[in-house]
Amino acid sequence: MKLREIAHCRAGDKGNTSNISVIPYDENHYEYLKQNLTIETVKAAFKDIVQGDIVRYDLPNIHAFNFVLYDALGGGVTTTLSMDIHGKSLSSIMCNINLPDIRD
Amino acid sequence: MKKVRIGAGSGYAGDRIEPAIELLEKGNIDYLVFEALAERTIARENLDKLKDSSKGFNPLLEERMMRSLPIAKKKGIPIITNMGAANPESAGELICKIGEKLGLNNLKIAVIIGDDVMETINGYNTNLLETDEPLHTIEDKIESANAYLGADIIAKALTLGPDVVITGRVGDPSLFLAPMMHALNWSYDDYDKIGQGSVIGHLMECAGQITGGYFADPGYKDVPNLERLGFPICEVYEDGKAFITKVEASGGTVTTATCKEQMLYEIHDPSEYITPDCVVDFTNVTFKEVAKDKVEVIGGRAKPRTSTYKVSIGYRNGFIGEGQMSYGGPGAVSRAKLAGDIVKKRLSLRNVRTNHLQVDYIGIASLHQEASDWLENEPYEVRLRVAGITPQYDDAVKIGQEVETLLTNGPYGGAGDFKSVREIIAVLSILLPRDMVKTDIVIKELN
Numbered sequence: 298m299k300l301r302e303i304a305h306c307r308a309g310d311k312g313n314t315s316n317i318s319v320i321p322y323d324e325n326h327y328e329y330l331k332q333n334l335t336i337e338t339v340k341a342a343f344k345d346i347v348q349g350d351i352v353r354y355d356l357p358n359i360h361a362f363n364f365v366l367y368d369a370l371g372g373g374v375t376t377t378l379s380m381d382i383h384g385k386s387l388s389s390i391m392c393n394i395n396l397p398d399i400r401d
Numbered sequence: 402m403k404k405v406r407i408g409a410g411s412g413y414a415g416d417r418i419e420p421a422i423e424l425l426e427k428g429n430i431d432y433l434v435f436e437a438l439a440e441r442t443i444a445r446e447n448l449d450k451l452k453d454s455s456k457g458f459n460p461l462l463e464e465r466m467m468r469s470l471p472i473a474k475k476k477g478i479p480i481i482t483n484m485g486a487a488n489p490e491s492a493g494e495l496i497c498k499i500g501e502k503l504g505l506n507n508l509k510i511a512v513i514i515g516d517d518v519m520e521t522i523n524g525y526n527t528n529l530l531e532t533d534e535p536l537h538t539i540e541d542k543i544e545s546a547n548a549y550l551g552a553d554i555i556a557k558a559l560t561l562g563p564d565v566v567i568t569g570r571v572g573d574p575s576l577f578l579a580p581m582m583h584a585l586n587w588s589y590d591d592y593d594k595i596g597q598g599s600v601i602g603h604l605m606e607c608a609g610q611i612t613g614g615y616f617a618d619p620g621y622k623d624v625p626n627l628e629r630l631g632f633p634i635c636e637v638y639e640d641g642k643a644f645i646t647k648v649e650a651s652g653g654t655v656t657t658a659t660c661k662e663q664m665l666y667e668i669h670d671p672s673e674y675i676t677p678d679c680v681v682d683f684t685n686v687t688f689k690e691v692a693k694d695k696v697e698v699i700g701g702r703a704k705p706r707t708s709t710y711k712v713s714i715g716y717r718n719g720f721i722g723e724g725q726m727s728y729g730g731p732g733a734v735s736r737a738k739l740a741g742d743i744v745k746k747r748l749s750l751r752n753v754r755t756n757h758l759q760v761d762y763i764g765i766a767s768l769h770q771e772a773s774d775w776l777e778n779e780p781y782e783v784r785l786r787v788a789g790i791t792p793q794y795d796d797a798v799k800i801g802q803e804v805e806t807l808l809t810n811g812p813y814g815g816a817g818d819f820k821s822v823r824e825i826i827a828v829l830s831i832l833l834p835r836d837m838v839k840t841d842i843v844i845k846e847l848n
Contacts, residue, residue: 305622305658307615309667311440312531312828318665320658345771354671358687358700359661365669375441375827376718378759378788379768386768393774 298399301392304330308388315347315369315384317391320361326399327360333396339364342394346387364391403639405584407432407577409632410469410480412608414442414459418468420609420632420651425472427648428634432580433473435465435482436573436606443570444715444826446486447545457488458495466499466565474505474564481555481576485567487545489514492567493845500847508847511563513554515840516547516570518712518833525837529714530830536714544826545715548833551677551706552598553589554840555579561844570713572677574602577635585639592679596703597641599681603674604645604663604698608632611645611663612694613653626652646695657688660696677710679703709832718827719756719790722797724804725763727817729782736812737762737785740804743811744787747803753796755789762786784817790825797822 300306304321319334321327340351349367356363370384371377381387408430410421414437424430437459450457459465462484473480485492493512500508522543527536547570556579558566568576578598581587587594604611611633613624631651637643645655664683668674674681685700724744728736741760748755761767763784787804791797801820808815 301618301621305616305618305662307662307666309665311667311669312830314669316665316667316669318662320661320665322658343772346769352669354669356665356671356684358685359657359664361661361665363665363668363671373828374439375444376790376825378721378757378790380761380763380786381768390769390772390774 298396299392300334300394300396303399306388306391308385310370310374310383313368313370313373315366315387317364317366317388318361319364319391324360327357329399330362331355334362334394338394339391342390343369403585404636405432405581406430406634406636407434407580407605408634409434409436409605409608411435411437412606412610413437413439415461416608418465420630421465421469422472423648423651424632424634425469425476425478430478430634431584433469433478433480434576434605435480435484436576436608438483438486438570440713441715441826441828443486443547443713444545444828446488447715448826450487455491458486458492459484462492462495463499466496467503470496470499470505471503474508479559479563480565481580482565483568483571483576485512485569487517487569489567489569490843493843496565496567497845497847505847509561509563510845511558511561511566512843512845513550513558513566513568513571513840514843515838516550516568518548518838519546521837522546522712522831522833527831530832532829536831539714539716539829542716542718543714544717546712548710548712548838549677550710550840551575552578552582554842556582558842559583561842573606574599574676575678577602577605578678581637585637592703592705594641595679596681597643597701598637599676599678599703600683600686600701601635601637601643601698603681604660605633605635607663607666609653610666611659612647612655613659616659616662622658624654628652641701643698644691644695645698655694655696657690657696660688660698675707677706679706709834710838712831712833714829714831715826716829718825719792720794720797720822720824721788721790722800722822723786723788723820724801725784725786725819726804726807726815727782727784728812728814729816730814733781733783734762734765734779736814737783740785740807740811740815741787743807744803748800751799753791753799754793755791755796758787758789760785760787794822
């Protein structure tokens with residue numbers, strides 16, 4: 298199962314750091330994601346792109362997660378050679394992550 | 402209970418203009434904010450100002466004002482905007498001229514100055530936040546230095562009864578927090594209100610990004626009528642309770658999902674988001690849909706503001722040269738790859754000095770390079786893109802040249818060539834003690 302089936306994501310940039318939110322459509326899937334969408338899982342998906350650390354912030358108040366990806370944007374919007382200077386499309390890599398099927 | 406309704410008329414420098422007009426006409430708003438200044442925009446505008454001292458503000462200022470000012474003035478809706486960019490005073494003067502052209506009387510423009518700290522940082526001893534290198538290592542290349550000012554000076558300007566408040570660099574949420582402070586009588590030290598107001602400002606600052614823009618994913622997240630996306634309105638009450646909504650029958654959608662995505666947009670630690678006004682804590686915020694396209698927002702909090710302003714420093718840092726060429730039909734990918742190899746070898750033969758060279762194949766792996774999860778079947782067409790950073794302008798030119806000459810020297814069927822060179826204005830940051838930044842309000846009037 299792709300993450301996309303149960304959650305939506307938005308990427309933003311500040312300097313050379315990217316942040317990607319992960320928001321389950323169904324709030325009941327928050328706990329599932331907390332268990333399964335680990336930093337290791339995300340690191341593996343972004344290993345060719347992110348040079349630095351990845352941190353996950355949990356927001357139980359809105360049933361969502363914020364992943365912060367350091368050294369992720371080829372120097373940042375002003376100096377990167379990437380087509381996607383802001384890393385706006387990085388959210389689609391997150392959506393493409395494979396997760397174990399949910400047993401309801 | 403007192404309340405105020407504020408519309409977001411733009412979320413970036415080049416944003417659509419019609420949604421702001423719709424807000425003025427049908428939004429029943431008390432204030433209209435145009436946010437139009439990204440991290441690097443001000444450095445670019447500063448280069449314009451160096452070429453022509455009457456320039457350096459947002460290039461769409463005239464068009465936006467021509468269209469919005471007559472309605473705003475007639476309805477008594479003050480406009481607050483950072484479109485002043487690197488030259489808010491000249492921008493203020495231009496707005497007066499536009500008012501004259503439009504036949505408006507009694508126009509009062511409040512210009513916020515003091516964000517430009519080029520002279521202040523000259524010789525100032527500190528380290529750059531991103532690299533931890535001393536500031537003086539880039540000193541001779543600096544083109545701009547602007548402090549992110551807060552809501553306090555904008556709120557003060559609003560007490561003078563202006564038609565327009567125009568600023569250079571300010572915190573984006575501050576543009577929205579200021580009219581809340583002014584209209585709802587919030588003290589700058591009442592951090593429960595300042596925190597909640599900053600959360601609302603953060604939600605509003607990208608305009609259409611909370612009303613369904615940058616959101617749609619067909620079959621998963623469908624958004625109606627994006628071609629006429631409505632921009633957001635926040636309705637904020639004296640006690641801090643607030644609603645995000647939009648003009649009825651406009652395109653887009655406001656739901657808890659759009660609000661959650663925007664709340665986490667461009668933030669890192671959600672319990673410590675530093676703005677010029679406070680340190681925002683998002684970890685207690687909750688959203689509730691109370692009606693169609695109307696979401697209640699409560700729970701924003703904050704810790705006291707820091708003792709410093711963040712300063713964005715723009716500096717010249719080389720050039721980016723780029724070239725593109727498309728290949729189609731059978732064998733398109735192998736021809737594009739051959740072409741890419743040829744360009745790399747040519748640049749080496751000509752001793753072109755690059756700090757970094759990137760070869761992308763658009764249609765296969767140009768966004769995510771090695772991380773691309775692409776299917777094995779060959780695409781019908783592919784576009785080669787070669788881009789490189791060079792210290793020298795002439796070397797940057799050669800990159801595009803070597804792609805272009807593939808037309809007659811490379812594999813068969815290359816088409817749609819394109820080349821460009823641009824100067825890199827890189828941005829780094831420092832912190833500057835608040836007492837080193839002197840802000841002021843300059844009034845420009847048309848009688």
